[in-house]
Amino acid sequence: MKISNLTNIYPELNGTLTRIPPYVEQHYIIKEFKTGSFILRKSNSIENAYLLLEGRVNILNEFE
Numbered sequence: 381m382k383i384s385n386l387t388n389i390y391p392e393l394n395g396t397l398t399r400i401p402p403y404v405e406q407h408y409i410i411k412e413f414k415t416g417s418f419i420l421r422k423s424n425s426i427e428n429a430y431l432l433l434e435g436r437v438n439i440l441n442e443f444e
Contacts, residue, residue: 381410390433 383405387394400408413419419430422442 383408386433393431393433 383397383400387397419437420426
């Protein structure tokens with residue numbers, strides 16, 4: 381799916397997604413996470429950026 385298709389489905393993203401650099405536009409993927417799955421853990425290095433299109437995300441910051 382192209383970014384232009386996303387703006388057709390989610391018109392409120394039109395202004396944001398039109399400013400995405402060409403490199404990102406060529407390499408992005410749409411990924412669906414199942415309920416209860418982890419996107420990122422505290423000890424992991426950050427390799428991706430995510431844009432939440434639907435649903436809810438819980439952010440937990442755990443301390444010893």
